Amino acid sequence: MKIKAAICGLVVVLVAACQTFRPGADLILLDASINTQDPTLPHAQAIAIKDGRILAIGTNQQVLLSQGKNTHVVKLDGKMILPGLIDSHIHSIEGALAMDACSMDDEKLTIEALSEKIKLCDSQQPGDDWLQILNVRGVGTLLDRHILDGIIAHRPLWLVSTDAHLAWGNNKALELAGVDKNTLSPSSGFISHAANGEPTGLFRDGATALVSKHIPPMPLQQRVNALNITLKQFHQAGITAFLEANSNAQSIETFCALYQQGKLSATVTLALGSEGIADEAEFTRLGDLKKQAEQCGIKADTIKLYADGVMEFPTQTAGLLSPYLDAAGQPTDNMGALYIPPSQLNQFSLMAVQRGFSLHVHAIGDGAVREVLDAFAAVRQQLPDNPTRLSMAHLQLIDPADYARFAQLDVIASLQLLWAQPDEYSVDAIAAYLGAARQKHVYPAASLLKQGATLAGGSDWNVSSFNPFDAIAIGQSRTNLFNPAYGSLNIAEALSTEQLLSAYTINAAKVLGQQHNIGSLQVGKQADLIVLATPIDNTSGPADIAATQVLLTLIKGRVVFGKLNQPSQH
Template structure:
């Protein structure tokens, strides 16, 4: 019957649908069971997220506000993904574990004033930095001379000016070693050089040669050049030296970068960089051989380096993520106290009792600073004397009035003497105080050269780190390598003690100017990152930041300040990869 047949088909269809529904429900139930088992299984192994490196059982000083201490770090793709307790991170993350057994971890150090290629070249040449007596100095120069072929220049560096009275040795000492050798010996301060007669003759420097406007040719009683050249007078010989090859610059950069890594340094402001130096850094970075964050303060007014045009400064790179940024420029205001070329408000007590020297006239400086500030160029100033510091601040005040919206973070380096009236101007103008704290103790330069030149009151006021910090200035630390050691821990110790970290001279240089360990760690980490416009990338150990860090052989907070400089660097990581030791 048609009706029966249709009913049968309907019944079959209904039964088929019921079976399909039953199967669907069973399948869904099965899938839910599998999912539950999977969740249970994941829960049983902790649901651990993969990372590249898990640092555990460490004393991690994060420099991160109200969370200063942790035990562990999780790192993936060069970034920190978690900071916390060891057991929590071991539970939550899976990766290669590095058990530091209580060793201290800090953000990688920022050296806010160094000369990497220049310093590397000095190490490749005749290095005099270890010589502490005149006899040893001359013996080393003689040994370097013996190693050279006839006709080659002897170029040396690291000569300690305090070894000679008035920092003014005669060319005859070099002539006695080899009267035919052209010798050019750079002072450790970078502002004086000592040349042999053959070198002076080759450069055409004679009694009738006038002093450059911003330099001094030291002379004897008959006006003959004595052998020492100050400031831009050095360029009279520098310009006739053999050219440095591209290969030598690359080698020098590699040497210096390796040295920086061995000191726990992962970020550097390279001061007075030349175009040739910048190309060497770019080449290393392109080869993945740099592993260092660099801000290049290109040389604009450069008595000691080849001239780099303003076009070398690339303002657009200031906030880029690239390792090498040409976003800054360096300007020299004055010279140094040792050569009586630092610009002082009150006169020197020796020599011609003058006020020192200005590398750039005040009116020209202000005009240039206002223009560079308007163009967005971050400026780094060399200023030793209190008049030089004031001149830099005056120019920056004019720039702030002309260009009020800029956030360029200009900084003044050295600050050996700063008039107290100028202390609050740093915070008011947003100027960063870039100290070389390793100089802040009574060494031979201060006691044998500076003390007679400026008197006890001004010596006691030197390197006012504490005063500027209390006045609200942001403090950063720089080595000025190769003028002095690149080791940040030596500088940190000296800033705390104001004493010789080697223990040779026990007295302090105005202990009231000391600062705390936490202050100096900030100076070498987050404050350095701020100066480099990287405070949202580096300088702290927190999630999202670059995994640039240093492992120390002891917890600095558990040591006497006088022990800090002896702490070994155990390891340096750049973006989570070990760069020291190799």
């Protein structure tokens, strides 16, 4: 017994107990540089996997104790291993369905150039049914239904901006959707009207659904095929899990079909979209959707809400604490929008948590952020022992007085730091309308972290690239690699590479409610990991980080991207 205890003591540095190092591993990866995201063992050299879970992790010598007769052993020659990357806010189905659609790719176009491209799409998709054009540049694009009729009038034409918060329709689209001067804007958005009261064809935020709901959905198997292709692309970028934001019945149908066909490789948590109506009917609907997803083995215990819109001119629907300025720097009467009244948000949040739901809220302006924090504070006060997950996404502008509240209320900040790149969106369409004092607080990542907040990484794809390394490069540098003339955007808010890797691993796992299963490389956890062609760390430059290539992606110990080398002899 004393001898056995002594042997165990030699490997006590590993969080696993002595009996963890037992023969029979399916796979052992040796000679690696492993960033585990486990504070008790931050770095390791080797890892063993059995039945889709981590059997052992430590030095080569220690992990080889897990080798069995049929173990596949591979040497990685010092290559870097990370936990599988996790996106805490993405729209995978919307993005998948958009990949084969007619897209303007956020290109800055004149009306004439836009017209030519739309007519080309019309010729490629002939007919008299809906023609949908995606990724139209929202900044600087001025359209109305009459301009669109001059491009295409014989069929309903529907243009959607890159951020999906703006859309434009021609007369045929408005006619088929039943939108006229008597149509009221919903509580979650706005219909633009001309001086004579007629709709101009411009829709903002939730009002876009008045038209888009009339566009026939893609057939189920076509959706499944598109999502399957998209998941493979995620794996190539190192993404092994994600929160699917704003899910609905069609989302669940698609994910369930993918699961039933044995093609759902990623770990997914669905955030069910809601307008925040605080009544039993809404929670019955959400509960039914949750059960439907869980029958397919898919976690769906989160509700996604929109507290406000977006900040860029000319949309300016993000809720602010003080008004937007005009181009000359003078205050206007526009403070943006709060799409759910504070008392309603408070009531809805409490009802949701009482029913076992977590909350994930879109909040971009400082006014919306404060409203959501106040609602979350009421939840924490009334249900102090309830461990439910509370998170907010985007967080473009936060009043400094609210930084510390994220840690105090245990609210996770899901940041899309690719947007912290200084460019036409983050500077030209915002700075003049916020003023210098507020602009210096845009995307305050480091400030939140210094106040103890938990930061999670996300993309909001298909609004922007889903590649985590693109966002890590910007979050670390706050520069524009393609247009250095923009300088930096609030460089004091930059994070280190290691902080950003935590945001895309263990912290993002917390948003999904999966931190005990994924997000770090620890014994007993799911064997989700990636191997990089070249290592990245706090000394890496942004260009090198953005160029990072994933060689191998494993989910539950199974290769979903790349190839394992031939086994080594041991």
